[in-house]
Each structure stands twice: as structure tokens, then as C-alpha cells.
Amino acid sequence: MNDFGQRLSDAILAKKTPAMVGIDPRWELLPEELRRDAVAEHGETTKAVAQGYQVFCQRVLDEVADLVPVVKFQMAFFEAAGAEGLLVLSQLVDHAHDAGLLVVLDGKRNDIGSTAAAYANAYVGSIGIGSTTLRPWNADALTVSPYLGTEGINPFVESCDKHGTGIFVLVRTSNPGAGAIQELSAEGRSVCERVADLVEGASASLTSTPDGYGPLGAVVGATVPEQLVALRKRMPHVPLLIPGYGAQGGSAADTSAGFDERGLGAVVNSSRAILFSYRLKDGAEAPWKDSFATAARRMIDDLATHTPAGRLR
Template sequence: MDLYGPLCVGLDPHPGLLVAWGLTDDAAGLREFARRVLDAVGGRVAAIKPQSALFERHGSAGVAVLEEIVAAGREAGTLVIVDAKRGDIGSTMAAYADAYLRDGSPLAGDALTVSPFLGFGSLAPAIDTALATGRGLFVLALTSNPEGASVQHALTPPALHPPATQTPPAPTPPAPQSPSAGVSSLQAGSQEPIDRTRRAAQGRSVAGVIADAAGVLNAAELGARGGTLGSIGLVVGATIGDAAVRLGIDLAAVRGPLLAPGVGAQGAGPDELAAVFGSARRAVLASSSRAVLAAGPDVANLRAAARRAADDASAALR
């Protein structure tokens, strides 16, 4: 982020946007859309974030375009965050990790968005694979959509957690298998810190429990390898106002990157970014989609819009 500024450009090819750009709402139009955006911002911003569903809606041909974007981002030196918001349990979550985080997978970008709302522990296969392959996760925590607060701000009742005196199960030691089999790069594995956070979570908001678990995992990772930010980031909307403060969430303590959607067209500007993230602002990757894409289809206009957005984010987050 120091080289390109703290901006992530979302690649959200909604049908209406394709039409507005004079493109067909099919795989061919999707490919031309991706080509123009990558020509404009590839190698010029910190990251791009293709929204997986808007490629999947075109079937296998659309997924093929998503694979091309992942490869093109790598060639341009631009980080690719695949915005798929995957979240499941057991072997299904392991299969998602294999698809989006395994070395050699055509869908494996540099990071993946995931949903923790089947329980943070359900993310263990993705956490283990990300850590083993040097990739990252952005875990939904305080999202920019208004209805998210009804779940994310809710307090966790004591009945959801084991008694503090209960002895947690011993973590399964990593086995000499492929990353997709759930091998963690942390000596204790991912489940033990998750369990430890859960036992201390009584009365915390759901978002607070998620932030605490990410912080524990990042502290363990950084203790093993050093550095300033761990691999487990959070999605925290730039339009959430004082929610983190009200819920007692210390975003700086997460010690991971914070992906902030809502910049630009959704209403968040420099003042909102500074207010929401406070002392954690240096860890923020501001995400802007519509405010940049509205400047298209001309490549020069897209490039200029991305530059303005990056400059605004840099000024707010320095």
C-alpha cells in the first residue's frame, strides 16, 4: 500500500453498468469490461476486488473471465482480492479453501473474503490454507449494509459459550499434507486461538468476537514470523460511523488489514474514513467501486478517477 496508496478498486460488472458502457451483458461484454479496468488501474493501485457473483452469473464463461483477472492482476503486480464471501463447515469449507487459496488454482488470488456466521471456527480450513500459502483472508465483521447491524452488533449470550473452567480440546497437530488438507503454518494450528477467544466472549458483540479471534490469530502469526500486520483481515464498512467505538472494538488490536467498502458512491469520504478507523487507519485498504467505474468506459477517465480516489484515501488515512 505504501507504493500505490491505500486503494482497492472493486470490479463490479452489474448489468446496468455493462449497458452504460455500451457493452453486451454476456461473457464477451464482461471480458471487455475487465480489460478496460485492468488497463486503467493494473499496476497503479494497491489491489483490485472482482465480485465473484457478477462473473458467476454468466456461467462457466464468466468464471473463465474471473480466472483471467486473477492471472492479469498477478502479471501487473496488483493484489487480487476475490470477493466471494465464502463460508461453510467441514469438507465444504475445505473445498472452498482449495478453490480460492491453493497454490496453482486459477481462482486463487492474493486474498479471499469469507463469512464467519456459521461460527468463526468454521473458517479453520481457509485460515490454515491461507497461512500455509502466504495468502490472506478478509472476514466479514462490520459491513456497510444497514441490515448487517442486526446480527453483527448483537451481544453474544453466555449460553453460546462453554464455561470458563472447561478445558478446551487439545489442538490437532499439523500433519504432513497439502495446504488444502488443513495444515496450519502456526505451530498450534488455528483452532486453539479460536477456542480461547470464544471462551472469553461472553457479553461481547458478534463483531467483537470476530475481531478478537482475528487479533489472536494475527498475534500468533506475527510472533512466529514478525512483521506489522497478520494475514487475517476484517471487512469494516467505511460508512459504519461510531459502531466500532460503541461496541468496544479496538480495530488497531486486530493487527491485520482492514478492507473498507463504502468509499465514494456509498457516501464515505476522507472524514468518514478518519472517524471510523482512528488509530487503525494505517491498516486500512479503502475500497471504491461505483465512484471509479462511473468514469468509464474510457481508460484515461477510469485511471484519473482511480488516482483521485487513491489520493483522497491517502490524505484521510495518513
């Protein structure tokens, strides 16, 4: 089985773009007709929210499936719709796979030992019941938070190695205050550099080709371009997931250092700019059903113009 790093590179080459669409639904931003229909059917309940997310996100997936290699579901928004929201999430993961997309679940999970293994089994591995092996969530990759150290990472690495799946470890996030922990420096290395070394070390051991990308990725924000340069060099076998493009202030040029000269090695996420471009500044709504492909094409062109991803074309 190909590992996640290979599958991600293949998908980027096939779609000729490193654009990742972030599926971050927000009830109050959904098209009014969807909210009205959902409440008419289910009342003002989490079930209505879940139904709204299902209809909306399926349309997003159908619109972008031919354009981008990978989507990232932000689990928080589905969890905020209770267990019904998570049922819809699991259906959307299947829908995305059926449409030919790779799926990253952005859950920033983290724990140790057998509990970390339970998360790994849940999202990027499998569980055994009697003689049956099941993949409960069947994601291609999961985001993981590193505060617990290597014991919080290794159970995920084992699952990824066994199942051809991946993780993206938070290394340097895109929020202004991230440095308070991540940039602390001791004995010549900052916290985020130590996490980067941990990911690169674990990844190199799993990567089959010397210049390829392994199944262990890292999250490095577009809002810290000078860190992106340094961390890209520090993790040569590690595919990057770059958030912070667009609504959070990072430009396409800011993501440029994440790529190698072939245009591989990184995916760039955009959520709000693709999902909610139909919402006009005065609060009115433009037609929404075709807005997702239009917004995705705009991002794809922007990345192709201002980063090495243009060489994928």
C-alpha cells in the same frame, strides 16, 4: 514466503496509497459500444455478457495497475454470467497479477470442515492431482463470512498459512440493517466483537512481527465510523478492508480510524465511482477508456488528504 499481511503492506508502500479498486461489472452499465459488439458476436447470451466483462475489466485493470496496490473482484457479477463469466474471472485474475496487482476475490464463502477446506484450496490454496499441485483460482485473498464459527474459519487459516495468502472475514458490514445480527450483544460482547476477537486471536498466532499485520483481515464498513475506531483497536494485527466509501455514503474521513500512524493497516474499496464515472446523470456516456485512471486518482487524492494515508507519499 512472505505472508499476505506483509505483501499487502509492501504493495501499499510501493504504490503510496491504500486505495482498492472494486471490479463489479454490470452489464446494463457497460459502454454501449461494448454491449453492441458482444451481442453482435455472441447474440443475447451469457457469453456476450462474459465477453463484455472481459474487455471492460481488462481496460480497468490496465488503467489502474500503476496507481493502486490491490483490486477486489466481486464474484456475484461474474457468477451471474454463468460458467462463461467465471472463466473470464479466472483470466482476469491472471491479467491483474501480470499487471502487478494483488487480487482479492470477494465471494464471502463459508462452510465447515472439508467443504470449507475445498473453498480454501480453490481460492487461496492448492489442489493435488497425482504428482501435480495446482492453484485453481490463485487469488491473494478471499472474503469469508463467519456465521458458522471457528470451524468455518480455521480451514481458511490453514491454507493461508501454508500458501502465503489471506482472508478478509466479514466483521461489521456497511449496510444499514447489518446490526440486526452483528450488533447483538450478549455477556458484554457483541457478535461482531466476538468475530473480531476470533480473527485477532487466529491472526496473532500467525504474525511474525509484533507490530505487523498478519494474513487474516477483516471487513469493517466505512458507514459505521464509531465501530471502525473500536474494531481497529480490538484487532491490532488485522488489516482492514473498508467498503462503503463513496457510492455507499462513507467519506474519506470516515475511513481514517482504520489506519495506523504510518498510513498502513487498511485498504479502502471503491467500485461504482471508479468503474462507472463515464456514465452521466442524464444517461449519456462520456468517453470511458481513460475514465478509470482519472477516477482512481481522485479517490487516491481524497484518501491522502483526509486520512493518515497521506503519510505514505
